[in-house]
Amino acid sequence: MPLLEVTDLRTYFTTDAGVARAVDGVSLQVGTGETLGIVGESGCGKTVTALSVLGLIPSPPGEIVVGSSIRFNDEELLEVKPARLREIRGNAISMIFQEPMTSLNPVLTVGHQIEEVLRLHRGLNKRDARATGVALLAEVGIPDPDQRFDAYPHQMSGGMLQRVMIAIALSCEPRLLIADEPTTALDVTIQAQILDLLVSLQRKHGMALLLITHDLGVIAEVCDRVVVMYGGQIVETGTTEEILTRPEHPYTQGLLASLPGIGDRDVRLNPIPGTVPSAVDWPDGCRFRDRCSFAWERCAESAPDLLPVDAGSSRSARCWLVDPDDSSSGLAGEPT
Amino acid sequence: MTSAVDVTSNVEGHGAFDADVLLDVQDLRKYFPVHRGVLGRSVAQVRAVDGVSFRLQRGETLGLVGESGCGKSTTGRAILRLIEPTSGRLFYDGQDLEEFDRAQFREFRRRAQIVFQDPFGSLNPRMTVGGMLAEVLKVHGLGETGVDRSARVRELLDMVGLHAEHAGRYPHEFSGGQRQRIGIARALAVEPEFIVCDEPVSALDVSVQAQVINLLRDLQRDLGLTYLFIAHDLAVVEYMSDRVAVMYLGKIVEMTAAEELYKNPRHPYTRALLSAAPRRDPQAGPTRERIRLSGDVPSPIRPPSGCPFYARCPHPGKDEECQSAVPLLEEKAPGHLAACIKNPIPAGRA
Numbered sequence: 001m002p003l004l005e006v007t008d009l010r011t012y013f014t015t016d017a018g019v020a021r022a023v024d025g026v027s028l029q030v031g032t033g034e035t036l037g038i039v040g041e042s043g044c045g046k047t048v049t050a051l052s053v054l055g056l057i058p059s060p061p062g063e064i065v066v067g068s069s070i071r072f073n074d075e076e077l078l079e080v081k082p083a084r085l086r087e088i089r090g091n092a093i094s095m096i097f098q099e100p101m102t103s104l105n106p107v108l109t110v111g112h113q114i115e116e117v118l119r120l121h122r123g124l125n126k127r128d129a130r131a132t133g134v135a136l137l138a139e140v141g142i143p144d145p146d147q148r149f150d151a152y153p154h155q156m157s158g159g160m161l162q163r164v165m166i167a168i169a170l171s172c173e174p175r176l177l178i179a180d181e182p183t184t185a186l187d188v189t190i191q192a193q194i195l196d197l198l199v200s201l202q203r204k205h206g207m208a209l210l211l212i213t214h215d216l217g218v219i220a221e222v223c224d225r226v227v228v229m230y231g232g233q234i235v236e237t238g239t240t241e242e243i244l245t246r247p248e249h250p251y252t253q254g255l256l257a258s259l260p261g262i263g264d265r266d267v268r269l270n271p272i273p274g275t276v277p278s279a280v281d282w283p284d285g286c287r288f289r290d291r292c293s294f295a296w297e298r299c300a301e302s303a304p305d306l307l308p309v310d311a312g313s314s315r316s317a318r319c320w321l322v323d324p325d326d327s328s329s330g331l332a333g334e335p336t
Numbered sequence: 337m338t339s340a341v342d343v344t345s346n347v348e349g350h351g352a353f354d355a356d357v358l359l360d361v362q363d364l365r366k367y368f369p370v371h372r373g374v375l376g377r378s379v380a381q382v383r384a385v386d387g388v389s390f391r392l393q394r395g396e397t398l399g400l401v402g403e404s405g406c407g408k409s410t411t412g413r414a415i416l417r418l419i420e421p422t423s424g425r426l427f428y429d430g431q432d433l434e435e436f437d438r439a440q441f442r443e444f445r446r447r448a449q450i451v452f453q454d455p456f457g458s459l460n461p462r463m464t465v466g467g468m469l470a471e472v473l474k475v476h477g478l479g480e481t482g483v484d485r486s487a488r489v490r491e492l493l494d495m496v497g498l499h500a501e502h503a504g505r506y507p508h509e510f511s512g513g514q515r516q517r518i519g520i521a522r523a524l525a526v527e528p529e530f531i532v533c534d535e536p537v538s539a540l541d542v543s544v545q546a547q548v549i550n551l552l553r554d555l556q557r558d559l560g561l562t563y564l565f566i567a568h569d570l571a572v573v574e575y576m577s578d579r580v581a582v583m584y585l586g587k588i589v590e591m592t593a594a595e596e597l598y599k600n601p602r603h604p605y606t607r608a609l610l611s612a613a614p615r616r617d618p619q620a621g622p623t624r625e626r627i628r629l630s631g632d633v634p635s636p637i638r639p640p641s642g643c644p645f646y647a648r649c650p651h652p653g654k655d656e657e658c659q660s661a662v663p664l665l666e667e668k669a670p671g672h673l674a675a676c677i678k679n680p681i682p683a684g685r686a
Contacts, residue, residue: 041541143631157632187403188568189629192612196628214542217614258546260575262598262615268553269575271546275511 002029003208004053004072004176010065011045011052013279020279022048024232030176035202035209037223037240039216039255043276045232046212050178053077053210054095055085073175090121094169098181100161104153110164111149114171121172136167141197159190166197173205180212195221216255220244225314228252231287232279234306238315248309248317250292286319294321355430358530358562359392359415364424366407366414370637380637384410385421386586389665394529397556397563399577399594401570401609405633407586408566412532415564416448417441428530446476449523453535455515459507465493465518466503472525492521497551513544520551530562537572549576570613574598582606585636585644588665592672602674604651604681627681643676653678 011023023045030036038046051057053070055077070077072093077085097103104113114133118124124132130149137145140163153161162182169177179198183191199222202209211222219226219240226243228236228251236249247253254272274291277283285303289295298320307322309315316322366385369378385407392398400408414421417433426433428444436444452458460468469492470485479485490500496517507515516536523531533552537545549572555561565576573580574594581591582605590603601607608627629648634640640647642659649658657677665675 041543159632187633188570189403189608189612190632191614192628193630195614215614216542221614255542258542260546260549260571262571262574262610263595265575265594269546269550271550272543273547275513275544276541 001074003032003034004028004030004210005069006049006053007069007071009049009052009068009070011048011057011068012063012065014061014063015280017278018280021232021282022279023052024282026229026232026234028227028234028237030208030210032175033202033206033208034225035199035211035223037219037226038210038212038229039214039219039226040229041214041255041276043279044229045279046229047180049229050095050180050210050212053178054089054093090117090174091172092174093176093178094172094174095178095180096162096165096169096182098184100158100165100185101153103165104161106153109150109152110156110161111151114149114164114168117168117171132171133167136171137164140164140167140170140201141193142167157190158186159193162186162190162194163197166194166201170201170205174207176208176210177202178210178212181214182211183218184213184215191218198222216244216259228255231277231282233287233318235288235319236317237306238309238313242313242315248315248322249288249319250294250321251288252317254291356393357391357427358394358429359564360427361391361411361415362389362425362427364388364411364414364426365422366410366419367422382636383586383639384636385414386636386639388424388583388586388588390581390588390591392530392562392564394562395556395560396579397565397577399573399580400564400566400583401568401573401580402583403568403609403633405636406583407636408583409534411583412450412534412564412566416450416532417444418450446526447528448530448532449526449528450532450534451516451519451523451536453538455512455519455539456507458519459515459522461507464504464506465498465510465521468518469493469503469522469525472522476526478526488525492525495524495555496521497547511544512540513547516540516548517551520548520555524555524559529560530564532564532566534566535568536565538567538569545572552576570598570609582609585633585639587644587662587675588673589645589676590674591665592674596672600669600672600680602668602672602680603645603676604649604678605645606674607681608648608650651676651678651681 007027009023009026013020013022026049038049040046052064057064064078068078072088104110111133114136115129118129118132134145134149137148142148142160142163183194186194195218198209213219223240226238226240227234228243228249230251236243236247236252243252247256257270258272260269272291277287283290285301286299289299304318304320306316306318309317309322364385365387367381367383370380370382371377372379388411390398400411402408413419415426466489469489473479473485473488479488489503493500493502498514498517510518537548540548556563565573567573577594579592580594580597581588582603584605590606597606598610601610608629611627627650629650631648634647642661643663646654646658663675663677665673668674
């Protein structure tokens with residue numbers, strides 16, 4: 001039984017322009033101690049998926065559609081009482097965000113904010129909370145943790161603040177940590193430090209990690225398995241190596257072809273044409289077909305499901321190209 | 337110090353000898369005062385750019401790479417005189433910028449343009465794209481009549497991959513990638529020869545980023561443009577640039593041909609930057625060099641004495657000598673400059 005099992009999650013938002021189907025039928029599992037990456041561009045629904053798991057979708061305008069299911073540790077999160085959800089969130093599931101600078105209260109010391117969590121969720125008294133808090137800061141690699149405990153957020157750098165956020169997220173020893181673009185706002189040398197820290201803490205605590213990012217490089221460094229999202233749906237899933245070396249979905253292929261690699265100077269980049277369609281008006285059929293160089297009639301007629309890529313593997317892609325019964329494309333069987 | 341002549345060249349070196357040099361930056365410095373207290377007295381200085389020198393050949397792209405606060409954007413802006421440098425000399429097309437009169441300066445403003453990171457923040461929300469471009473043309477006295485100008489606007493939009501009907505729209509009606517195309521069209525409107533590209537693709541999604549990169553490369557080829565390409569993404573900089581300069585704490589610490597920099601980085605900071613950049617090829621994972629820097633970049637208000645990188649330097653041979661004087665940017669191999677007094681870290685070490 002997976003630790004987290006999301007089934008057919010649909011999160012819609014009512015906007016002036018119509019109903020935005022931000023997440024539209026996402027199913028995924030995260031096992032105990034596993035690292036799953038969700039990768040995709042702005043507006044693909046990756047962050048909304050994470051916020052839905054944590055019960056942080058504002059309603060209205062947001063709504064998780066009936067029929068969606070989010071099971072954590074065999075408990076249906078969409079049915080539990082708000083008090084129980086608060087207990088799970090913070091204790092068993094924690095989250096860190098892209099911008100540590102705006103996630104902390106600027107008028108309170110970082111120590112105060114760590115203490116607050118420890119006293120609230122773990123019932124520690126003030127003295128124990130401070131001792132535990134300082135130990136946590138040491139664990140996430142903050143030098144002089146005893147002094148830094150009394151510092152205000154503005155006195156710390158972005159990398160240090162992200163460490164503080166990780167310390168707060170870890171303070172209740174969660175079984176699942178959701179990290180939404182945790183290194184996007186950081187410089188590359190600091191990003192490497194934070195990714196190393198996340199991986200080592202995850203191994204040490206046997207915690208599952210759901211890592212959301214737009215950066216395939218970050219995925220390659222950290223994740224066991226990846227789901228690629230486009231248009232509110234998962235378009236491809238598999239192990240990190242499979243996805244990065246043998247992508248099946250034209251969107252995943254396009255993402256990889258868009259990235260210049262070191263030593264690729266003489267090769268012209270082959271970007272995906274056009275832009276992401278709007279969530280209030282996804283195209284019929286395959287949502288990627290307008291930008292896809294392989295699209296044919298069938299892609300407009302009906303939307304593909306996530307189809308298994310080859311028997312016996314967990315690999316799947318939402319594309320008619322991988323349908324073994326299809327011959328209408330004229331491309332079936334040819335390597336792409 | 338003959339080996340350092342290339343970067344700290346003197347004025348006598350000018351003339352026919354370097355007719356191919358479009359821009360010659362000599363010891364550029366920009367210090368920002370730090371004000372404290374009710375009287376707003378200046379109590380310290382942030383040395384954002386601290387002695388930067390380089391030359392840019394016509395038609396060349398020099399990449400400027402470094403982490404936030406290293407001074408790369410300030411360098412670009414000081415060159416264009418969008419901010420006034422504290423000191424340093426700048427020769428544009430062989431002429432000292434200090435000696436420009438108003439008309440010459442205006443002409444410099446036309447020939448040298450900038451494309452910003454945030455395309456939305458740099459476009460006037462109340463003007464249509466066509467109106468904005470036409471205004472640029474008018475200000476610079478390009479195009480005799482309104483008809484001429486609208487023809488040129490259509491041509492510009494076409495050049496950057498937009499359509500003529502986009503001229504009547506406002507910036508908010510465009511996506512991020514389209515806005516960046518508008519920013520590029522605005523820079524191109526006055527037929528410049530030199531463009532400072534300040535993180536032009538950093539705010540864009542990967543697929544759109546690639547479209548804009550291709551556009552910038554095509555325009556350079558078709559129009560013979562010279563770029564100063566500022567970015568923090570090493571792969572993008574390598575892809576775009578002929579030569580790359582790596583900046584740290586307001587100084588260039590290494591500068592050489594793009595390919596050479598990525599194959600043979602000499603400065604420990606460049607080595608660390610390259611090894612920290614996440615790569616998407618999983619095979620490269622365990623075998624590739626892994627240098628992790630500890631700590632953060634020191635404050636540019638009180639830069640350390642001696643080598644600015646000393647505190648974080650992973651070089652196994654670093655010693656007191658490194659702390660005694662700021663290492664000069666010297667030619668270590670033909671065309672390869674680095675500001676480190678030690679031999680490069682042997683491969684596989686650290």
